[in-house]
Amino acid sequence: MSTINKNVVMMGLVSYFTDFASAMITPILPIFVVIVLHEGMDKLGLIVAVATFISYALRIFSGYIADKFEVVKPLVVGGYLLSTISKPLFGFAHDYIAVGALRSAERFGKGVRAAPKDLLISHYSHKDHSGKTFGFHKTLDLAGELSGALFLFLMLYHFGQSETVMRNIFMATIIPGLIGVFIVIFFVKDIQKKQDIGPRLTFRLTQQDKQTAKRLVFYFFYMMFALDSAYFTMEAKSVGIATLVIPLLFMVSTTMQSLTSYYFGMLTDKIGVKKVMGVAYTSGVFAQFFLFLQTPMFTWIAFGFLGLFTVISLNANRSYIAKTADNRGVVFGLFYACVALFGAVGAYISGVIWEHYGMHASLTLSFVATAVITLLFFVKGKF
Structure with missing residues (x-):
């Protein structure tokens, strides 16, 4: 832990409280849309698609601005503030359009802050320990999710599962959200500017940046089919x-x-990205497979493998970019933008298939496609 900079620790705490708030919403928002508001799965798919695209596509621009003008902390603060303000307003939504608009606004904030946040974390990490640093940050991030989900369970258990209770829970997210904003404003140090920056924008990727991005293609296609x-x-x-x-x-x-x-973050530093990503993709396939079996016991197992895929793949990719890219902010942004495009298309297609052809058809497509992509990665994938 001695290699973890205090600014990374503070950013971890910011993520803790922000994800605490998010975890109070995410598990029940689909139920709120489909069951409480009586909207279809295709409408849910549209909400997920638009929110996913906005969340990730904006990161290429915020990453570029962070690299070009060395504007980092203002983007991080603004992004966290927008997300914090948007979440409680779900309590006033009465149709899928309102939910979609608010989810998009909340994801807009995440999109603005994500690439600059990764740039800030990588700036305050030792180059040979970037996997460890991102793993540490993600651990606090996840602790917030865990705490928020536990709080949500206790609220539903104590007060019931009515529409009013759900709306009140949404509005209560303002408290942990504001705590996170306070920490990032007063306790996180900005990256010091090294030079005067001219007013002209020039989007530039070095050959090394292009090589870095090229090796992430399998992940983009995987995200299109992973539910x-x-x-x-x-x-x-x-x-x-x-x-x-x-x-x-x-x-x-x-x-x-x-x-x-944290373990897989350190493992990435030791054995390399490809082997760790192989574990991630395999975990993702198991998640889709157990969900495909459509029984309560296997659904629990599917959620466990979903967690493994999510954390391993994200940490490994972020570490890989931090170690190999020349313009890290731009490449972080490009990475998230491609995830946005592929993820949004996949989310919308899954919702339409689910609504018009049934859940089984959607689950089958996801399982088969992710399994095929994983096999291709083991044969052709390079890092």
């Missing part, structure tokens, strides 16, 4: 798991991530 957690929620509901228990499923996923994040 979003919103679909995991609705599958759980469809096999008879009560709304009260849904937060516990997310706790399984988050606990798995918390227990493995």
Whole structure:
């Protein structure tokens, strides 16, 4: 832990409180849309698609601005503030359009801050320990998710699962959100500017940046077919798991991530990205497979493997970019933008298939496609 800079620790605490707030919403928002507001799975798919695209596509611009003008902390603060303000307003939404607009605004904030945040963390990490640093940060991030999901479960258990309770929980997210904003404003140090920056923008990728991006292609296609957690929620509901228990499923996923994040971060530094990504892709396939079996017991297992895939793949990719890219902010942004495009298309297609052809058809496509991509990665993938 001696190699972890105090600014990274503070950013970890910011992520803790922000993800605490997010975890109070994410497990029940799909149920709120489909069951409480009586919207279809295609509408849920549209919400997920638009929010995913906005969340990730903006990162290429914020990453570019952070690199070009060395404006880092203002983007991070602004992004966290927008997300904090947006979350409580879910309590006033009455149709899928309002939910989609608010989810997009919340994801807009995440998109603005994500690449600059990664740039800040990589700036304050030792080059030979970037995997360890990102793993440490992700651990605090996940601890916030775990705490938020536990709090959500306790609220649903004590007050019930009515529409009013859900709306009140959404509004209560303002408290942990503001704590996170306070910490990033007063306790996180900005990256010091090294030179005067001219007013002219020039988008530039070096040959090394292009090589870095090229080796992430398998991940982009994988994300197009891997089901979003919103679909995991609705599958759980469809096999008879009560709304009260849904937060516990997310706790399984988050606990798995918390227990493995730091370890796999260090493992990435030791054995390389490809081997670790192989573990990530395999975990993702198992997640889709157990969800495909459509029984409550296997749904619990699916959430565990979803957690493994999420944390291992994200930490490994972030570490790889931090170690190999010349313009890290731009490449972080490009990485997230491609995830946005592929993830949004996949989310919308999954929702349409689910609504018009049934859950089984959507789950089958996801499982088969991710399995094929994983096999191709082991044969052709390079890092």
